[in-house]
Amino acid sequence: MATGVAWLDAALRLTSANPAFAEHTGFGQSRLKGQTLEALAPDGKHLHELALRARNEGSATTLRDAALCAMPGHETRLDFTLTPHADGVLVEVHPAAATAGTTRVSESLRGFAHEIRNPLAAISGAAQLLEQHAGDARQRELTQLIRDEAARLATLTERLLGKRSMMATRAVNVHAVLERVAELLGAEHPGTTIVRDYDPSLPAWHGDPDRLVQALLNLARNAVEANAKRLILRSRAEAGWRDTHGQRVPALRIEVEDDGDGVPAAIAATLFEPMVSGRADGTGLGLSLAREIAREHGGELTHQARTRGACFVLLLPRNHRAREEPA
Incomplete structure (x- = not known):
């Protein structure tokens, strides 16, 4: 199912929404236009607060497993991502991801x-x-x-394929992971310039390094396939990020920025959906899997539009502990 997308103006009032947003939430555009997210009962007040924070702090935030009830007796659970932009806030909505104990890929x-x-x-x-x-x-x-x-x-x-019981998590130096990505990309595409912009003071991150390599390598390869000649691998501490419960937690911010062709406007709203690609020969699996890896670590992957190229931002809580999944 397509990603639901809605646009909020500077006053955080809904100006437009795609059909998928209405389908996911049960609230039609005519019912919501001109209103804030508070209209999305019963968790609308929390959503509006997160939209306010996203706008004021200039950073994306997420709310997982939010409860919505468009009509009595018909509650639905949804995941929301709120991303600030020049004119307000972009709202993305998906059906709530299954818990760590029941997650299965498509x-x-x-x-x-x-x-x-x-x-x-x-x-x-x-x-x-x-x-x-x-x-x-x-x-x-x-x-x-x-x-x-x-x-x-x-x-x-x-x-x-469901054969692995749990993530192999440990303390990880994210710069070692980024260097591994740079090494692999350099072997595949030796003509690509890779710029390192690391924060050397970052502490260790607790997670699965193999999965993080896969997520970042997917982003880097996508950039090269979009004709990028120069990539920037950037790391920062993110003190103001709020987790899926709206709590402020210490996080790591990893960016993959490129000078390629960017994301086609036609797929911007469904960019992270499986089988969605801007290339005729693309599989449409790389970004979907990268976001899945981010979310299984309690984080998020978002795209920031650029006048030239693209920038993908991976936010990871520093001390996330994954729960065991059944085999």
């Missing part, structure tokens, strides 16, 4: 994972043979890179 992602499992095994085996006959240290380094990436993708595939 059938399209499961089908994709099933299809790539055997080719990954073949790639890993071929790389092992190549390594045995490598003529110098650089060749051995590259074959090991192929094997490491095949192993990481195989682990990710098993997770998509």
Whole structure:
């Protein structure tokens, strides 16, 4: 189902909404136009407060599992993302994600994972043979890179197919993760300029480093596929981010900014939906999976429009602890 999108003006009153917004919430545009989010009972007051914070603080915020009741006896649970822009606040809404104990990826992602499992095994085996006959240290380094990436993708595939019980979380240096992404992208696209803009004072983050590599690599590869010649990998502390409960928590902010073609306006509202791509040969899975990884860590992934290129912002609570998922 498409992402529901609504636009709030500077006074935080709804000016327009797409059909998916009405479908998700049960409130039609004519019923909401000119009103604030407080009209979305019973959690509307909280939504309006978050919209106010997003506008005043200039940072995106989310509310998970919000209760809405457009008519008596018909309550629905939804996830909201509120992102400030020049003229007010953009509101995105999706059906509430399942809890960590019941989360399952879409059938399209499961089908994709099933299809790539055997080719990954073949790639890993071929790389092992190549390594045995490598003529110098650089060749051995590259074959090991192929094997490491095949192993990481195989682990990710098993997770998509429901074979993994929990995330492998630990204390992670996010700059080591970013350097891994830079190394992989440099091997794939040596002509791409990668600029590091790191905050060296950032503390360790608690999460699954393999999944974070996958999310960031998806963003970086998308940029290159959109004709980017220069990428900026940026890290910052985010003191003012509010989590899904509206509480202020310490977070890490990671940005992937590029000078490519940007996001086509036609898909901006559904950018993170599975199977949505701006390229004819695109799978439409990279951004969907990247946002899923952000959310399973209690974070969020958003897109910030640029006059040239694109900027994706990954916000991760510093001390999130994932719950175990059943096999």
